[in-house]
Amino acid sequence: MKLTISRNDLNEAVQHVAKAVSARTTIPILSGIKIETSELGVTMTASDTDISIQSFIPLETADKRIVTIHRGGSVVLPAKFFVEIIRKLPNDEVHLEVGERFQTQITSGSIDIELVGLDPEEFPVLPHLEEDRMFSIPGDLLKSMIRQTVFSVSTNESTPILTGVLWSLQDGVFKFVATDRHRLATCQIKSDAGDQLRFSNVVISGKTLNELSKIIPDQNLLVDIVVADNQVLFKLGNVLFFSRMLDGTFPDTTKIIPTSFRTELILNTKALSDAIDRAYLLSREEKTNIVRLSTTESGSVEISSSSSELGRVQEQLEVAELRGEQLRIAFNSKYMLDVLKVVDSEQLFIGFTGAMSPIIIKPDHENSLHLILPYRTTN
């Protein structure tokens, strides 16, 4: 292989695929990036077996030449060093030449680099997915759905299925569910997928979704999603992102979400968030994060927390609406703050069915719903 390539385009492709390189792999070939030429351009691939990212660099764009392939071929180069040195090359053009035993020469201006390359035949082959089960959603919407749910996945590896987000598609409704048994987040949108395309129990690791989120550009790009047997493929322009699904059955969570409430609140999202943040500061010192919410006779809400060592914080909060029974409830303020951070409406709804029952938080639209289990305290 011998090629001349634009530094900026090479750098962009390499930075993308680098996100799939595992920092601590025991399989040497997986610590590399595979570079491969074709008649159409150059393809970069990296994989940690859970996720694989492929980035394609075309020979030219409308207005300029990007790659000149003098001799086709392929090689695997050590990712960590390769990624950093490409980022730090000062010249516009990079020459890459693979010699005997994959010894690779990289030159750019007065800089001369020799790298020990690996045999590309050893690199894992990416699955070929049938693209008949494909639908598309705008990238910013996919990012938002990930953000609304991914913080609620379990970090406990003893129940691996809960470290992922459950995806389903039914009658065109694309839905995410995440839970760690103490809280639950769900989010759904109407997609462009027809009634024919449907799936359920597709569970994708929270970690993978965070990586995917980073790679989705902020410009409004349509992301194509292909769901296959045990893999999901995301197509983002010249970048392909493959993810393994998690094995196992995600628990049915529909029954634990109450639909009628004994106490209902509507209040300002920021005001509630700020008040709970202040109470959290004190509760954190007790390591419990317990904060209390009580309705008052005058129709407002009191947020409070106390610490035996430090003291007490107490705050009155005006509400837009308070319906139903008086209530006094305790909860993990960190969980509540996590929810309030992603609620994207000025006002929100909180519904209670008693001090021992799940708390439901909803923005003023129907796209997402959050659930937090209360603390069972005696006072």
Add this chain to the structure above:
Amino acid sequence: MKLTISRNDLNEAVQHVAKAVSARTTIPILSGIKIETSELGVTMTASDTDISIQSFIPLETADKRIVTIHRGGSVVLPAKFFVEIIRKLPNDEVHLEVGERFQTQITSGSIDIELVGLDPEEFPVLPHLEEDRMFSIPGDLLKSMIRQTVFSVSTNESTPILTGVLWSLQDGVFKFVATDRHRLATCQIKSDAGDQLRFSNVVISGKTLNELSKIIPDQNLLVDIVVADNQVLFKLGNVLFFSRMLDGTFPDTTKIIPTSFRTELILNTKALSDAIDRAYLLSREEKTNIVRLSTTESGSVEISSSSSELGRVQEQLEVAELRGEQLRIAFNSKYMLDVLKVVDSEQLFIGFTGAMSPIIIKPDHENSLHLILPYRTTN
């Protein structure tokens, strides 16, 4: 004690003194901030015994009232929570009232906080320094001198004196020296101190100087420096910063700095820094950080490094001047990059007296000088 105080001014003072609160103190009173009223205003103090910071809030400034003292007194409040809650109070005014057994009530708008306060009599008394040994230097200059030297202090606690920067003042020349036995940094300026004021062997902990640096405002403020027996006091407007000196005698380093050279280079600072940074990327993988510099027959310089696992990087660098003998030398590229980061001139001088002798790096003015010991390699 009972007072009403502007939230912004209280917050600013509290953020300043908080830098002296030790996160892991076993002495409960030192985890607090002391608040004390006087006829002139309110003083906040925090101390970890190595450094103490005091911030004064006057009753009023030219255009507005800041503090109203309803009843004088003092209290010590738990720093960590107090600092964060004051930062997060939404209202302009804060009321503070100390009750029985130092129980303190803080109210602001609809927020009501009760804090367990401590007895201010238990708080350490700050030293009273005679101000006859005082001189002043501009804050940005002091910051720059700290930055030029502090990275070279030792992190090895077995020689505590080398974890500090040596200060001296002689004939109006104010000088800093730092060394960890592998490298040395020195920096000096002509101060406004007369010939009468002189000191030597004043050694101040590198950690303390980093904290001091953070507290010096970016505006061009004159910092008053008072040197006493075993303490140095810095006066920055309404903030006083006390630092203990380190015990012991700083080694004499004047003799190890060569004054004549066998090879001399003048080159562009950024070009050298970028080239060494690229070579460092590879040398880092070998954990040695060894980079080589060689002069070439054609009068340029070659920067290179190699790794048995990864390969080799080699780069030609144009120099503005090359005088004296041909040279091939190896050094710790991390140390060199640390120096190049603080060199503030476009071109720099490097002087060598052989492959086994100290390397001297100087900007194109005489204010600072850096020394790095080379690696003794066989090839």
